[in-house]
Amino acid sequence: xxxxxxxxxxxxxxxxxxxxxxxxxxxxxxxxxxxxxxxxxxxxxxxxxxxxxxxxxxxxxxxxxxxxxxxxxxxxxxxxxxxxxxxxxxxxxxxxxxxxxxxxxxxxxxxxxxxxxxxxxxxxxxxxxxxxxxxxxxxxxxxxxxxxxxxxxxxxxxxxxxxxxxxxxxxxxxxxxxxxxxxxxxxxxxxxxxxxxxxxxxxxxxxxxxxxxxxxxxxxxxxxxxxxxxxxxxxxxxxxxxxxxxxxxxxxxxxxxxxxxxxxxxxxxxxxxxxxxxxxxxxxxxxxxxxxxxxxxxxxxxxxxxxxxxxxxxxxxxxxxxxxxxxxxxxxxxxxxxxxxxxxxxxxxxxxxxxxxxxxxxxxxxxxxxxxxxxxxxxxxxxxxxxxxxxxxxxxx
Amino acid sequence: xxxxxxxxxxxxxxxxxxxxxxxxxxxxxxxxxxxxxxxxxxxxxxxxxxxxxxxxxxxxxxxxxxxxxxxxxxxxxxxxxxxxxxxxxxxxxxxxxxxxxxxxxxxxxxxxxxxxxxxxxxxxxxxxxxxxxxxxxxxxxxxxxxxxxxxxxxxxxxxxxxxxxxxxxxxxxxxxxxxxxxxxxxxxxxxxxxxxxxxxxxxxxxxxxxxxxxxxxxxxxxxxxxxxxxxxxxxxxxxxxxxxxxxxxxxxxxxxxxxxxxxxxxxxxxxxxxxxxxxxxxxxxxxxxxxxxxxxxxxxxxxxxxxxxxxxxxxxxxxxxxxxxxxxxxxxxxxxxxxxxxxxxxxxxxxxxxxxxxxxxxxxxxxxxxxxxxxxxxxxxxxxxxxxxxxxxxxxx
Numbered sequence: 001x002x003x004x005x006x007x008x009x010x011x012x013x014x015x016x017x018x019x020x021x022x023x024x025x026x027x028x029x030x031x032x033x034x035x036x037x038x039x040x041x042x043x044x045x046x047x048x049x050x051x052x053x054x055x056x057x058x059x060x061x062x063x064x065x066x067x068x069x070x071x072x073x074x075x076x077x078x079x080x081x082x083x084x085x086x087x088x089x090x091x092x093x094x095x096x097x098x099x100x101x102x103x104x105x106x107x108x109x110x111x112x113x114x115x116x117x118x119x120x121x122x123x124x125x126x127x128x129x130x131x132x133x134x135x136x137x138x139x140x141x142x143x144x145x146x147x148x149x150x151x152x153x154x155x156x157x158x159x160x161x162x163x164x165x166x167x168x169x170x171x172x173x174x175x176x177x178x179x180x181x182x183x184x185x186x187x188x189x190x191x192x193x194x195x196x197x198x199x200x201x202x203x204x205x206x207x208x209x210x211x212x213x214x215x216x217x218x219x220x221x222x223x224x225x226x227x228x229x230x231x232x233x234x235x236x237x238x239x240x241x242x243x244x245x246x247x248x249x250x251x252x253x254x255x256x257x258x259x260x261x262x263x264x265x266x267x268x269x270x271x272x273x274x275x276x277x278x279x280x281x282x283x284x285x286x287x288x289x290x291x292x293x294x295x296x297x298x299x300x301x302x303x304x305x306x307x308x309x310x311x312x313x314x315x316x317x318x319x320x321x322x323x324x325x326x327x328x329x330x331x332x333x334x335x336x337x338x339x340x341x342x343x344x345x346x347x348x349x350x351x352x353x354x355x356x357x358x359x360x361x362x363x364x365x366x367x368x369x370x371x372x373x374x375x376x377x378x379x380x381x382x383x384x385x386x387x388x389x390x391x392x393x394x395x396x397x
Numbered sequence: 398x399x400x401x402x403x404x405x406x407x408x409x410x411x412x413x414x415x416x417x418x419x420x421x422x423x424x425x426x427x428x429x430x431x432x433x434x435x436x437x438x439x440x441x442x443x444x445x446x447x448x449x450x451x452x453x454x455x456x457x458x459x460x461x462x463x464x465x466x467x468x469x470x471x472x473x474x475x476x477x478x479x480x481x482x483x484x485x486x487x488x489x490x491x492x493x494x495x496x497x498x499x500x501x502x503x504x505x506x507x508x509x510x511x512x513x514x515x516x517x518x519x520x521x522x523x524x525x526x527x528x529x530x531x532x533x534x535x536x537x538x539x540x541x542x543x544x545x546x547x548x549x550x551x552x553x554x555x556x557x558x559x560x561x562x563x564x565x566x567x568x569x570x571x572x573x574x575x576x577x578x579x580x581x582x583x584x585x586x587x588x589x590x591x592x593x594x595x596x597x598x599x600x601x602x603x604x605x606x607x608x609x610x611x612x613x614x615x616x617x618x619x620x621x622x623x624x625x626x627x628x629x630x631x632x633x634x635x636x637x638x639x640x641x642x643x644x645x646x647x648x649x650x651x652x653x654x655x656x657x658x659x660x661x662x663x664x665x666x667x668x669x670x671x672x673x674x675x676x677x678x679x680x681x682x683x684x685x686x687x688x689x690x691x692x693x694x695x696x697x698x699x700x701x702x703x704x705x706x707x708x709x710x711x712x713x714x715x716x717x718x719x720x721x722x723x724x725x726x727x728x729x730x731x732x733x734x735x736x737x738x739x740x741x742x743x744x745x746x747x748x749x750x751x752x753x754x755x756x757x758x759x760x761x762x763x764x765x766x767x768x769x770x771x772x773x774x775x776x777x778x779x780x781x782x783x784x785x786x787x788x789x790x791x792x793x794x
Contacts, residue, residue, distance in 0.1 A: 009599050009628055011653050012567065014540070017515040020660040044470050052464035059456040067449035071640035073441050106503055106644075110666040117539065118414040138664045142514065143411070170409065202406050231406055243468035245671035247503075256408050263417040267535045268665070269507040274642035276670065 016142050028344070032353035038385035040372040041353040043180065043328065047376075049296045050243045051288070058282040059275075066278065074274035076266040077258075078104025078250070082281040086236065086250050094226035101229075103258050103265065106272045107247040108210055108237045112139035114251070114264045115206060115233070119170050120145045127165065127172040129157050131360035131369070133180045133208065136173055145170070147362035154322070156184040159193035166197065171204045176224060178211040178327025181360045181371040185325055188221055195227040202231070204257070210237040210249075211327035213293050216301035218325065230254055238280055240328075241293055246276050300328065300375050303382060307374040310383045314390035316397055321372075330372045331357070338396050340370040346392050352385045413539050425741070429750035435782035437769040438750040440577065440725065444773075446693045447640045448685070455679040456672075463675065471671035473663040474655075475501025475647070479678040483633065483647050491623035498626075500655050500662060503669045504644040505607055505634045509536035511648070511661045512603060512630070516568050517542045524562065524569040526554050528757035528766070530577045530605065533570055542567070544759035551719070553581040556590035563594065568601045573621060575608040575724025578757045578768040582722055585618055592624040599628070601654070607634040607646075608724035610690050613698035615722065627651055635677055637725075638690055643673050697725065697772050700779060704771040707780045711787035713794055718769075727769045728754070735793050737767040743789050749782045 032039040062070050077083065083102040090097045105111045112135065120126060122144035128137065130149040137147070148165050150172075151158045157174055166172065174194065176186040186194065198205040207224040225234040233253035238246070251261060265271070307330060311321055321332045334340060340356040347353060357369025374382060429436040459467050474480065480499040487494045502508045509532065517523060519541035525534065527546040534544070545562050547569075548555045554571060563569065571591065573583040583591065595602040604621040622631040630650035635643065648658060662668070704727060708718055717730045731737060737753040744750060754766025771779060 009601060009651065011601075011651075011657070013515055013657055014518045014521070016518075017657055017661060020515075020657065020664060047465035047469055050465055050468045052460055052468065055468065056457060056460040056464065059460065060453060063449055063453040063456065067453065068444035068447055069642075071447040071449065071452065071642040072444055073636075073641045106666045106670075109664070113665045118410055118417075121411045121413075124411070135664075135667075142661070142664055204406060204408075239470075244470045245466075245468040247666065247668070247670040254406065254408075260408070260410055260414055260417065264414060264539070267417060267506070267532075267539055268510045269503045269644065270532075271644070273503075273644040273670065273673065276673075 016144065019141055019144070028353065028355060031348060037348070037351050037353050038377055038381050039353040040374070040377060040385060041355045042373050042376050044376055045240050045244060045328070046299060049299060051283070051292055054288065055243065055279065055283055058279045062275065062278045062282050070275040070278045072274060074271050074277070076271045077262050078102065078272060079274060079277035079281060081285070082277045085281060085285060086252065090223070090225065090234070090252060093223055095223070095229045097229070097252060100255055101252050101258055103251045103261050104272050104277055105249050105251055105265065106269060107239065107244070108208065108235050108249040109135055109139060110268070111235045111249055111251045112136050113142070114261050114268065115171070116140040116143045117264050118257070118260050119204065121170070124170040125168055127162070127169045127203070128362050129174055129179065131181055131357060132173065132362060133175060134359050136208065137360075137362055140173070149361065149363045152184070154184065155190065156186040157190065157194060159190055159197050162194070162197035162201070166201050166203050169201070169203045171206055172198055173206045173208065175208045177209055177221070178214065178324050178329070180211070180327070181329055181355070181357065182331035183322045183324030183327055183329045185221065191222065191224055192227060195224055195232065199228055199231050204233060205231055206233045206235065208235045210235070210240050213241050214297060214300060214328070215326040216297055216304060225252060233257065241289055241296065242280065242283065246280065248272065248276055248280055303374045303377070303379060304330075306379040306382045307372065307386060310386035314387045316390060316394045318397060319393060328373050328375045330374065332370050332372060334368040334370070334393060335397065336368050338393065339367045341367065343370070343392060347389060350388050350392065352388045354389070413541060416538055416541070425750065425752060428745060434745070434748050434750050435774055435778050436750040437771070437774060437782060438752045439770050439773050441773055442637050442641060442725070443696060446696060448680070448689060451685065452640065452676065452680055455676045459672065459675045459679050467672040467675045469671060471668050471674070473668045474659050475499065475669060476671060476674035476678060478682075479674045482678060482682060483649065487620070487622065487631070487649060490620055492620070492626045494626070494649060497652055498649050498655055500648045500658050501669050501674055502646050502648055502662065503666060504636060504641070505605065505632050505646040506532055506536060507665070508632045508646055508648045509533050510539070511658050511665065512568070513537040513540040514661050515654070515657050516601065518567075521567040522565055524559070524566045524600070525759050526571055526576065528578055528754060529570065529759060530572060531756050533605065534759055537570070546758065546760045549581070551581065552587065553583040554587065554591060556587055556594050559591070559594035559598070563598050563600050566598070566600045568603055569595055570603045570605065572605045574606055574618070575611065575721050575726070577608070577724070578726055578752070578754065579728035580719045580721030580724055580726045582618065588619065588621055589624060592621055592629065596625055596628050601630060602628055603630045603632065605632045607632070607637050610638050611694060611697060611725070612723040613694055613701060622649060630654065638686055638693065639677065639680065643677065645669065645673055645677055700771045700774070700776060701727075703776040703779045704769065704783060707783035711784045713787060713791045715794060716790060725770050725772045727771065729767050729769060731765040731767070731790060732794065733765050735790065736764045738764065740767070740789060744786060747785050747789065749785045751786070
């Protein structure tokens with residue numbers, strides 16, 4: 001061969017790929033996984049909550065009794081008994097959901113990718129909260145949307161803004177329960193107003209609900225899905241109530257959309273692992289989660305309280321933070337002149353980490369914000385970490 | 398609420414989603430999964446080859462010794478020891494591959510989706526074999542390419558066609574070993590010519606190799622990857638040598654491309670299930686496949702021979718078929734006036750099924766072709782099914 005075939009190709013990436021960046025969070029996580037660091041950066045559930053023995057028994061049972069089915073290719077829409085279980089679980093809360101409305105996916109991130117693929121064209125208007133979940137912004141960005149950031153206050157999204165901004169939008173993406181990154185929860189009144197505003201404009205409303213079960217005070221609020229099953233797409237996940245390492249979630253919505261998403265799923269990865277779905281069905285079908293979820297709630301609620309108390313005790317005047325009633329995150333607002341990205345460098349030097357808030361904004365990032373997770377750090381370390389952060393912030397005032 | 402919120406939304410899908418159709422094969426599979434049907438339609442491996450006990454032991458060991466790691470989120474590029482294993486395995490065959498060149502994916506279909514996402518713009522020229530793998534056409538189609546079908550003969554792709562047709566192409570996609578759907582294998586000479594032609598034009602060459610290990614005669618031929626690691630992207634899978642229901646494959650290529658694909662993977666589903674990767678590593682690390690793959694080869698080689706003999710015995714003059722040296726498929730060419738899609742209706746009425754050939758063509762479908770799989774049907778049923786098909790065809794001559 002008389003050409004220099006080993007000369008590297010100058011890779012010509014698609015326009016959408018040129019927009020892709022590695023998630024700021026995952027890059028930060030790489031740094032902060034060193035064990036000596038007190039990391040409030042993770043969005044990871046606490047491994048203490050993983051029901052390892054229960055799942056091991058489920059794997060054993062499925063492989064012993066139905067091994068060849070579990071290890072074979074399966075249907076693109078998912079394992080039928082698990083789809084029925086999801087439909088039945090959601091139907092208990094008011095909406096009448098049939099299994100044909102359920103699509104099993106390889107974790108909620110895939111749900112976001114499929115929704116973007118099927119609903120977003122280059123330049124499509126996409127409505128998001130201010131701030132919004134970074135993973136959703138990242139997944140949707142690939143498809144070239146024009147994000148419109150909806151105004152929010154301490155109670156979350158302001159539904160009255162939608163009539164004006166929402167005209168012609170291709171979707172509205174919201175996390176009504178214990179939002180990532182702010183920890184905010186939308187009141188029942190705002191939920192109704194949000195659903196009504198979207199229904200009026202015929203804008204599909206995506207309800208991302210990974211944390212709904214992790215409620216530390218009062219009763220869970222009604223899902224958007226039940227308020228308008230024809231216009232709401234509900235995203236659920238086993239990551240926070242069972243385990244994330246298996247990658248399993250689901251999308252629930254009107255059948256014409258679910259059929260189109262199923263085609264996109266087929267092109268994307270054929271189907272979600274059959275064994276995973278059978279094992280999870282085996283693990284949850286007899287009510288296991290009813291006993292398990294309260295133990296997660298207890299652990300996280302206690303740690304949330306420890307962090308809130310530490311913030312109260314140590315953080316200087318001029319800082320503000322949310323007081324979540326569930327979920328995994330507290331959102332902190334620093335005085336305007338403090339850039340949390342720079343603060344992170346100093347914090348890591350002091351062996352504390354968090355996630356800067358800017359990447360969570362689709363437009364106009366607020367650099368004086370940051371996200372703290374309270375779920376993987378033990379109480380005494382929470383206090384130590386918050387005290388260290390407080391000292392760094394105080395030095396800038 | 399004074400609007401009719403329950404009025405169904407008229408779903409406005411993205412332009413790319415409008416192009417999506419359900420795979421013809423998977424629709425056919427739904428019909429032909431009835432147990433009374435002799436189905437040559439599947440692309441499924443035989444469940445008899447699944448090492449159920451070995452995998453059950455691996456799940457048990459991983460969950461017993463590293464349960465909390467296996468059930469937690471993991472890195473987007475994959476489980477490091479498995480990436481090292483893949484790199485070491487491929488390095489044995491000549492190319493020097495480092496783990497940083499390996500990206501673990503949720504089955505080969507996801508590799509195709511990620512490659513399309515990262516390399517194809519609307520209107521990009523994409524080179525494929527005539528015919529080509531339907532799942533690849535489907536995955537790439539989402540991104541709006543202009544397919545160019547490369548001419549082939551009984552020896553597969555004709556590399557000399559590339560200099561003329563390939564200018565400016567964004568990728569060439571090929572299955573050199575026991576191609577799906579034709580069962581054809583590319584000779585060593587053509588492999589070198591193909592690699593050289595792509596290197597000259599700086600066209601990335603994708604080598605999809607799910608069947609490479611399923612070689613029934615002679616020695617496996619050298620991989621394209623080893624002939625030019627700077628310009629070839631290799632796709633491998635555990636589906637055909639271990640089990641497909643776990644959804645695990647890998648992409649190997651130059652690091653700048655792999656890093657971009659890793660970003661796309663992160664946006665698409667964060668990462669492939671950690672437990673799956675750890676279990677497969679546990680299952681293969683001590684050489685299990687060296688003993689296991691020959692048992693799969695033996696089973697399939699015998700069934701391939703049974704089908705070839707039955708075709709020889711029963712099929713009428715005027716029909717032609719390939720004689721694969723490995724893999725799972727035989728490709729049949731009927732007299733030109735016979736449409737295999739219509740033949741399928743008649744065949745299903747006689748309780749036999751196959752996949753019509755037309756969907757495997759990116760351009761100018763040849764309706765007188767069809768694909769037969771010999772791997773999941775026992776020998777006596779293979780003879781019975783082939784005899785029935787032969788009778789239906791003979792009636793049209």
